[in-house]
Amino acid sequence: MSPPTPGAGPAGDLPLTPVSNTTRILRFLRISLHVLVAVLLAVGMVNAGGKIVALLLAASFALLYLAGTVYHNRGGRYSPAHAIAWLVGITALWVFMTLASPSFAWLEFPLVILASYLLPVPASLLAAALILCFTLSITGPASGVGGLVGPTIGTGIAVLIFHSYTALRREAEHYKQLAADLEAAQLELAAAERAAGVAAERARLSREVHDTIAQGLSSIVLLGRALDKQLDRPGDARETLDIIRHTAADNLTQARRIVAGVSGAHEPLTQRIDALARSAEQRQRALGTPLRVTVNAADLPGPAADVAERVVREALSNIVRHAHATEAVITVDVLGDQATIDVYDDGVGIGTREGFGLTGLRARVEEAGGALTVEGNVLAATIPV
Structure with missing residues (x-):
C-alpha cells in the first residue's frame, strides 16, 4: 500500500508550476519507497544463506506488500481497520523473517514510514519505537555501538522523511484547490462575459x-x-x-x-x-x-x-x-x-x-x-x- 498521489484530476492538469513540481517530488518519494523495499528485500534474501524458512517468509512478505500496493494504486480504498491489518501482517512477516535471518532487519526503515502513514501520530511514534527496539535487539548485540546507532539514526530519518512527505502533500493539495478555484472563477467569468456580450449585441x-x-x-x-x-x-x-x-x-x-x-x-x-x-x-x-x-x-x-x-x-x-x-x-x-x-x-x-x-x-x-x-x-x- 502506498500513499496517494496528490494533484491528480482535472485541476491538477492546469499549468501551475507549484502543483506539477510538488507532484513530481511526491511521485519520486513514493517510487523510492517501493524501490527501497525491493532492494532491501533482495539483499536480505541474498544474505539469508539459503534458509528455506526465511526465503518463504520473504516471498510471502513480497506478495502481501505487492498486493496491497497494486490495489491502492489502482484506486482501491482500504478502511482504517483493513489498512492496519495489512500493516500488522507485513510487520509480523518481517519479524519472523528477521528472526530467521537478521539480514532482513534493515526493512525497518520503510516499515517505519508505512506505520507513520497509516497510523495516527501518537500510534505511529509508538509503532516506530517498538520496531526500533526489535531491530536493536537483533542487530545491537552482534554489531556493538554501530548496531545501536545505525538503526536509531535510520528510524529518525524515516520519521523525518514521512513528515516532509506529509508537508509536501499538504502543499500540493493546497495548490490543487487553488487551481480548482481558479478554473471555476475563469469559467464563471467566461460565462458572465458571454452573457454580457449576448445582452450587448441584443441591445x-x-x-x-x-x-x-x-x-x-x-x-x-x-x-x-x-x-x-x-x-x-x-x-x-x-x-x-x-x-x-x-x-x-x-x-x-x-x-x-x-x-x-x-x-x-x-x-x-x-x-x-x-x-x-x-x-x-x-x-x-x-x-x-x-x-x-x-x-x-x-x-x-x-x-x-x-x-x-x-x-x-x-x-x-x-x-x-x-x-x-x-x-x-x-x-x-x-x-x-x-x-x-x-x-x-x-x-x-x-x-x-x-x-x-x-x-x-x-x-x-x-x-x-x-x-x-x-x-x-x-x-x-x-x-x-
Whole structure:
C-alpha cells in the first residue's frame, strides 16, 4: 500500500508550476519507497544463506506488500481497520523473517514510514519505537555501538522523511484547490462575459432595427392609412404610393446594412441629413400636414457622422408621428473637439416619459462618449469628434 498521489484530476492538469513540481517530488518519494523495499528485500534474501524458512517468509512478505500496493494504486480504498491489518501482517512477516535471518532487519526503515502513514501520530511514534527496539535487539548485540546507532539514526530519518512527505502533500493539495478555484472563477467569468456580450449585441440589434426598419414600417403603416383616404384623388394617391415604395426600398437597404455589419452609409453627412429631411417632408405632406425642414449641417468624420445621422433620424421620426409640426430645424455644428446636433420643431413637444427609441438613442450617444438632452421641442446631442 502506498500513499496517494496528490494533484491528480482535472485541476491538477492546469499549468501551475507549484502543483506539477510538488507532484513530481511526491511521485519520486513514493517510487523510492517501493524501490527501497525491493532492494532491501533482495539483499536480505541474498544474505539469508539459503534458509528455506526465511526465503518463504520473504516471498510471502513480497506478495502481501505487492498486493496491497497494486490495489491502492489502482484506486482501491482500504478502511482504517483493513489498512492496519495489512500493516500488522507485513510487520509480523518481517519479524519472523528477521528472526530467521537478521539480514532482513534493515526493512525497518520503510516499515517505519508505512506505520507513520497509516497510523495516527501518537500510534505511529509508538509503532516506530517498538520496531526500533526489535531491530536493536537483533542487530545491537552482534554489531556493538554501530548496531545501536545505525538503526536509531535510520528510524529518525524515516520519521523525518514521512513528515516532509506529509508537508509536501499538504502543499500540493493546497495548490490543487487553488487551481480548482481558479478554473471555476475563469469559467464563471467566461460565462458572465458571454452573457454580457449576448445582452450587448441584443441591445445593439434592437437599436439598429428600431432606428431603421421599425421606423420605416411605422411610416408605411401611417402612409397606408393616408392612402386609403386618397383613393378618390389619383394624383395624391400616386404620390403617397411612391413615398411608400421609397420608404420600403430604404428599409431594405438598411436591413442589408445590418446583416452585412455595415455601420452607416458612405455619403457625406450633409447629404444623408438632407435626404432624411426631404423624406420627412414627403411623408408629412402625404399625411395631410405640410412640414418644412431647414438643414444647417456640417460634415463629421465617420463614427460621429453615423451617430449624428441616428439622432436626426429618430428626431424626424418622432416629429412625423407625434409632433404635428409644420416647421423643423436641424443644426449640426462643430465646436472644438465636440459636435453638436440640435433638432427643433414647432409641434406639441416631447412628453416627460421617453419611449424605446429615445432610450436606445441615449444609450447609443453615451456609448460614443456624448450626451443627449430632450427639452420640450428641442432634442440636442453632443458627440466627441
